[in-house]
Amino acid sequence: MGFFLVMKAELVRTFTIMRRYWFATLTGLIMGWGMLMVLIIGFMSGGGEMAERLAGEKATSGALGLVIGMFAFGIVGLFTQGLQGMARTGELEQVYMSPHGLVTNFLARSFVSALSAIFTSSIMLMLVAASVKGRLHADPLPTAAILFLTYVNLIGFGFMTGGLVLVFKQTGQVAVLIRLVLVGLAVVASEAVQDWPLVARGVAHALPITDAAICLKMVVVQGRGMGVFATSYFFFLLVSCGIWTSLGLTCFKIMENWSRDKGTLGAY
Amino acid sequence: MSNSNAIELHDVDKTFYTRHIFQKHEDTGRRRLYEKRAVHAVDRVNFTIERGEVFGLLGPNGAGKTTTVKMISGLVRPDAGKVFVDGLEVERKRLKVLRKIGVVLEGTRTCIWPLTPLENLSYFGNLRDVKGPILKQRARELLDFIGLKDKMNVQVRRLSRGQKQKLAVCIALITDPPVILLDEPTTGLDVQSSRAIRDKVIELTHERGKCALVTTHDMAVAQSLCDRIGIINHGALVACKPTDELLDVFSEQTFEFRVDRLPALDGLAAVPGVVGAEPCPEDDGPAFLLHLVQDEATRSAAMYDAMDWLRGAGCLLRSITRRQQTLENVFLRLTSEPRPARPDGE
Numbered sequence: 001m002g003f004f005l006v007m008k009a010e011l012v013r014t015f016t017i018m019r020r021y022w023f024a025t026l027t028g029l030i031m032g033w034g035m036l037m038v039l040i041i042g043f044m045s046g047g048g049e050m051a052e053r054l055a056g057e058k059a060t061s062g063a064l065g066l067v068i069g070m071f072a073f074g075i076v077g078l079f080t081q082g083l084q085g086m087a088r089t090g091e092l093e094q095v096y097m098s099p100h101g102l103v104t105n106f107l108a109r110s111f112v113s114a115l116s117a118i119f120t121s122s123i124m125l126m127l128v129a130a131s132v133k134g135r136l137h138a139d140p141l142p143t144a145a146i147l148f149l150t151y152v153n154l155i156g157f158g159f160m161t162g163g164l165v166l167v168f169k170q171t172g173q174v175a176v177l178i179r180l181v182l183v184g185l186a187v188v189a190s191e192a193v194q195d196w197p198l199v200a201r202g203v204a205h206a207l208p209i210t211d212a213a214i215c216l217k218m219v220v221v222q223g224r225g226m227g228v229f230a231t232s233y234f235f236f237l238l239v240s241c242g243i244w245t246s247l248g249l250t251c252f253k254i255m256e257n258w259s260r261d262k263g264t265l266g267a268y
Numbered sequence: 269m270s271n272s273n274a275i276e277l278h279d280v281d282k283t284f285y286t287r288h289i290f291q292k293h294e295d296t297g298r299r300r301l302y303e304k305r306a307v308h309a310v311d312r313v314n315f316t317i318e319r320g321e322v323f324g325l326l327g328p329n330g331a332g333k334t335t336t337v338k339m340i341s342g343l344v345r346p347d348a349g350k351v352f353v354d355g356l357e358v359e360r361k362r363l364k365v366l367r368k369i370g371v372v373l374e375g376t377r378t379c380i381w382p383l384t385p386l387e388n389l390s391y392f393g394n395l396r397d398v399k400g401p402i403l404k405q406r407a408r409e410l411l412d413f414i415g416l417k418d419k420m421n422v423q424v425r426r427l428s429r430g431q432k433q434k435l436a437v438c439i440a441l442i443t444d445p446p447v448i449l450l451d452e453p454t455t456g457l458d459v460q461s462s463r464a465i466r467d468k469v470i471e472l473t474h475e476r477g478k479c480a481l482v483t484t485h486d487m488a489v490a491q492s493l494c495d496r497i498g499i500i501n502h503g504a505l506v507a508c509k510p511t512d513e514l515l516d517v518f519s520e521q522t523f524e525f526r527v528d529r530l531p532a533l534d535g536l537a538a539v540p541g542v543v544g545a546e547p548c549p550e551d552d553g554p555a556f557l558l559h560l561v562q563d564e565a566t567r568s569a570a571m572y573d574a575m576d577w578l579r580g581a582g583c584l585l586r587s588i589t590r591r592q593q594t595l596e597n598v599f600l601r602l603t604s605e606p607r608p609a610r611p612d613g614e
C-alpha cells in the first residue's frame with residue numbers, strides 16, 4: 001500500500017523532471033548510445049580478420065553487458081551516492097518522516113528508477129543492435145524474469161551498501177569503486193567464468209551482477225529462451241537474490257537505527 | 269501517557285560522540301592518535317505541551333534545540349528517557365507518530381529544487397497520503413496565505429531563501445497535522461512573512477486546538493507568539509514558564525539604583541540576598557543594577573540591608589526603579605551563566 005503511494009509520487013516527480021529537462025534526458029540517451037558505439041567499433045576493429053563473423057554477437061554481448069553494468073551502477077548508486085547526497089541536503093530527513101519508513105521509500109524509489117533505466121536502456125540497446133546488425137532475441141518471459149531477479153539482487157546489495165554509507169559516510173568512495181567493479185564484471189561476464197581461478201570465481205558469483213549478466217546474455221544474445229532456467233547460472237542468481245536481499249534488509253535496518261543514534265541521518 | 273498533553277518529554281537525554289584522528293587537543297595542546305569526544309547535546313530535559321498551546325524553545329547556537337525537535341520527530345534516538353506524541357511513544361510507534369506531526373527543519377533543501385512549489389506540495393502530500401482533491405485545495409490555500417501564490421509555478425531553485433522557507437512551512441502543514449514542530453521558522457524571513465507565519469500558528473493552535481513547538485532566536489517572535497517558553501542552554505532546560513510569568517520573575521529581581529557616586533560594588537554584592545551588582549552608566553548620573561534573590565521575604569530583607577549599606581558608605585540615594593525586563597535580557601542572563609544548576613521545577 002505504502003509502496004504504491006510512494007511509487008506514484010516518485011513516478012510523477014521523475015517524469016516531471018525528465019520532461020522539464022527534456023534536453024538533458026535526450027542528450028543523455030544519445031551520449032549513451034555514442035559511448036556504446038565507440039566501444040563496439042573498438043571490439044570489431046581489434047579482432048582481426050576472423051572476428052568479422054563473430055563481431056555481431058560479441059559486440060552486442062559486450063554492449064548488453066555494459067547496459068546491465070550501467071543499470072547496476074545506477075541502482076547501487078541510488079543507495080550509496082544518492083543516499084549520501086540526500087543526507088547532505090536534508091532531503092533524506094524529509095523522506096524519513098513520510099509515514100511509510102525508509103525501506104519502503106527506497107524500494108519505491110529504486111523501482112521507479114529501475115523502470116526508467118530499463119526503458120532508456122532498451123532503446124539504447126535496440127539502437128546498438130540495429131547499428132551493428134547483431135540479432136537480439138526478444139523473449140519476453142525469460143527476459144522479464146531475469147530482469148526482475150537482477151533488480152531484486154541489486155536492491156539487496158544496494159540496501160547493504162546504503163546502510164553502510166548511512167553510518168560510515170567515508171565509505172562513499174569505496175562504494176564508487178564497487179559500482180565500477182560491477183560494471184566491469186557485467187561486461188566480461190560469460191560462461192568462461194567457470195575457467196577462472198577459484199577465488200576469482202567465488203568473488204564473481206558473490207557479487208550480484210555476474211550471474212544475472214550471463215543469464216541475460218544467454219537469453220537476449222544467444223537466444224536460448226526458456227533453456228536458461230535450467231542452467232546453473234540461473235540457480236546461482238536465485239540463491240544470491242535470497243542471500244543479498246535478506247542480508248541487505250537486515251543490515252539496512254540495523255544501520256538505520258544506528259544512524260539515528262549517531263544523528264547522521266541529517267546533515268553530514 | 270496521559271491524554272491531555274500532545275507532547276511529553278520525560279528525562280530525555282542525548283550525547284553525541286565525535287571521533288578525531290590525530291588532532292590537537294585544545295586544552296593540553298597534545299596530539300592524540302585517536303580520540304572520542306562527547307557532546308552532551310540534550311541533558312535530561314522534561315517538558316510537556318498541551319493542545320492549543322504554542323511552546324517556544326529558546327537557546328543560543330548549539331544549545332540542543334534542533335536535537336530536541338529531531339528526537340520528537342524520531343530522526344534522532346534518545347539515549348535515555350521517553351518522548352510521547354499524542355499519547356504514543358515515539359520509539360515504539362514511530363510511523364504512527366509521523367502521521368500526527370508536521371516538521372520544519374533548518375535548511376533550505378527540505379524541498380525539491382527542480383520542482384515548483386505546487387509540485388512540491390503535491391509530491392509531499394502524495395508521500396504522506398493526502399487524497400487528490402483535498403490536496404489540491406489545501407495546497408492552493410496554503411500558498412495563498414503565505415504569499416507564494418504568484419510563485420507557485422516557478423521552480424524552487426529560482427526562489428529566494430525566505431520563499432523556500434515559506435514553502436517548507438507549507439509542506440509541514442500539508443497534512444493538516446495536530447502537532448506542529450517548527451525549527452527556526454522565521455530566520456531569513458521579512459517582517460510580513462514572519463508575521464504571516466506567526467498568525468497562522470496562532471490560528472492553528474488557539475482556534476483549532478493544535479499544538480506547536482517553535483524554536484527561535486527572534487525574541488520578538490517568541491514574546492508575541494509563545495504561550496510558554498523554555499530556555500535551553502548546554503542541553504539543559506534552565507527555565508520553563510508561561511511567557512509573562514517568566515518576564516515577571518526576572519523583572520522583580522533586578523532594581524536600578526541611582527546615586528550621586530558609584531560605591532565599591534563588591535561590598536554590596538556581599539550583602540545576604542544580593543545575587544549580583546553591576547554598574548550601569550546612565551546619562552543623568554551614576555547608577556547600578558542590583559540583582560536580588562527570588563524569595564520575597566529574603567529579598568525584602570536584602571533591600572533594607574542594601575540601603576543601610578549605602579547609607580553607611582555615604583552615598584546619596586536618588587531613586588530606585590524596578591527594571592522592566594524584556595525577554596532578551598532574561599535570555600541573555602540565563603544563558604550567560606556557565607553551567608546552570610538544575611532548573612527549579614514547575
Ligand SMILES: Nc1ncnc2c1ncn2[C@@H]1O[C@H](COP(=O)(O)OP(=O)(O)O)[C@@H](O)[C@H]1O
Pocket residue numbers: 262263264284285286307308309327328329330331332333334335336
Ligand atoms: N550528529 C551529530 N554528531 C555530533 N554532534 C552533534 C550532532 N548533532 C548535533 N551535535 C552537537 O550537539 C549540540 C546541539 O546541537 P543542536 O541541537 O543542533 O543545537 P541548536 O539547534 O540549539 O543550535 C551541538 O554542540 C552540536 O555540535
Ligand SMILES: [Mg+2]
Pocket residue numbers: 333334335374451
Ligand atoms: Mg538548530
